Amino acid sequence: MALARRRADSTQHETLRALVGDPALDENDASRVRGLFMATGALAEVERLIATRYQRAEQVLSSPPGRFPPDVVNALLTLARGSTERTA
DSSP states (O other), X not given: OHHXXXXXXXXXXXXXHHHTTOTTOXXXXXXXXXXXXXXXXXXXXXXXXXXXXXXXXXXXXXXXXXXXXXXXXXXXXHHHHHHHSXXX
């Protein structure tokens, strides 16, 4: 949300301000908000940050070898993978 607002032009910013948090938000309005996340580049940037941080976690957990027990590394990577995979 912060990225979308920071990158939005004045019209987009006003639309986000009006719609996000509105208890009467309907599917059409939610679609508009999702569209603004894409139009501002916020969605792509957040996905890039997630991928970068996941890769960094993999590096930390695997270097140097033996730093962490293998079962701990596997459990943490499984948890991280599950947290970063998009389901919708």
